[in-house]
Amino acid sequence: DAGVTQSPTHLIKTRGQHVTLRCSPISGHKSVSWYQQVLGQGPQFIFQYYEKEERGRGNFPDRFSARQFPNYSSELNVNALLLGDSALYLCASSLGLQVWGYTFGSGTRLTVV
Amino acid sequence: TQLLEQSPQFLSIQEGENLTVYCNSSSVFSSLQWYRQEPGEGPVLLVTVVTGGEVKKLKRLTFQFGDARKDSSLHITAAQPGDTGLYLCVARYSGAGSYQLTFGKGTKLSVIP
Numbered sequence: 001d002a003g004v005t006q007s008p009t010h011l012i013k014t015r016g017q018h019v020t021l022r023c024s025p026i027s028g029h030k031s032v033s034w035y036q037q038v039l040g041q042g043p044q045f046i047f048q049y050y051e052k053e054e055r056g057r058g059n060f061p062d063r064f065s066a067r068q069f070p071n072y073s074s075e076l077n078v079n080a081l082l083l084g085d086s087a088l089y090l091c092a093s094s095l096g097l098q099v100w101g102y103t104f105g106s107g108t109r110l111t112v113v
Numbered sequence: 114t115q116l117l118e119q120s121p122q123f124l125s126i127q128e129g130e131n132l133t134v135y136c137n138s139s140s141v142f143s144s145l146q147w148y149r150q151e152p153g154e155g156p157v158l159l160v161t162v163v164t165g166g167e168v169k170k171l172k173r174l175t176f177q178f179g180d181a182r183k184d185s186s187l188h189i190t191a192a193q194p195g196d197t198g199l200y201l202c203v204a205r206y207s208g209a210g211s212y213q214l215t216f217g218k219g220t221k222l223s224v225i226p
Contacts, residue, residue, distance in 0.1 A: 004155070033213070042117075042201050042216030043156070056213045090155050092214075102214065104148075104155030 002026070004093050004105035012111045013081050021076040021108045025093030031055075032074040033102070034066055035090040043090055049074055050097050081112045117204050119217035126192055127225050134187045134220045136202030141182045143207045150199040150219070192224045 005024045013019050025032050031050040035043035045058035049068035068074045072093075078085055088109050092102040118137045126132055136145070144163045148156035160169050162178035162185065169176045173196075175188040189196055199219045206215065 035214075035216075040218075042119075042218045043214075044216070045213040048213060058213065092155075101158065101161075104157070106153065106155050109153075 004091055004103050006089075006091050006105035006108050008108060009106065010109045010111075012113060015081055015083060015112055017081050018077065018079045019081060019110060021078075021089050021091075021110070023074045023076070023091030023093075023105060025072050025074070025091075026103055029093035029095055029103075030072055031094045031096055032068055032072065033092045033094075034074070034076045035092065036060070037088040037090055037107070039087070046076070048097075055097060078110075083112050086110060086112045117202060117215050117217040119200075119202055119220050121220060122218065123221050123223075125223040125225065128193060129191050132189050132192060132222070134189075134200055134202075134222075136185045136187075136204075136217055138183050138204060140206055142204040143182075144205050145178060145182075145185050146203045146205075146214075147176055147185070147187055148201045148203055150201060151197075156201055156203075189222075192222075194224045194226050197222055197224050 004026055007022045023032055033048040034046040036046055037043040046060050047066045048056035052068045063079045066076045088107040090107045091105045094102050120135050146161045147159045149159055150156040160176045162176055165182045166180045167178040173190045177186045199221050201219045202217045203214045
């Protein structure tokens with residue numbers, strides 16, 4: 001089985017633009033979480049989705065939004081990009097909310113110039 | 114807001130040496146996980162500890178959960194260059210937002226041949 005797949009792997013955007021990042025969870029996993037990892041830091045929680053509903057939101061501005069589709073894949077959208085949004089964006093999938101085993105994708109490296 | 118502190122932040126040792134990485138919180142965890150992350154990749158789960166005082170071994174790695182469930186340590190015996198990476202402790206706390214993972218900033222380990 002394929003692991004968690006994220007696309008694109010790398011992305012360069014200009015300040016003010018918007019970006020959409022995509023994640024496909026492991027087959028059978030119904031929960032997807034998004035994390036932002038700034039260089040030199042640990043990942044910070046952005047969102048968690050389960051069964052297409054938002055089940056958790058971290059301390060990020062409204063410029064960040066996400067959704068989960070019927071096939072459990074997910075998109076993370078960021079509007080009005082700032083230089084500080086440059087980071088590795090990680091997607092993690094798990095069977096469900098109460099399951100402790102998370103599998104992370106390799107991430108999308110976003111650079112805002 | 115729960116804070117998870119890891120120490121040391123950086124560690125550079127010679128092959129064959131032993132090392133210990135620490136993870137501390139001001140709040141009680143419901144459980145704690147250790148991940149290892151290599152450059153350009155997502156974190157990979159090493160172990161989950163749930164019970165206070167629990168000790169788990171994974172080959173040359175020994176993980177311990179503090180009795181009060183507010184701290185954990187990772188000990189590596191006879192480190193090898195393949196152990197190089199960013200070691201992240203990740204906690205889950207009880208209560209609101211309990212589904213999200215809280216990451217420490219990580220310990221960047223370099224094992225020199």
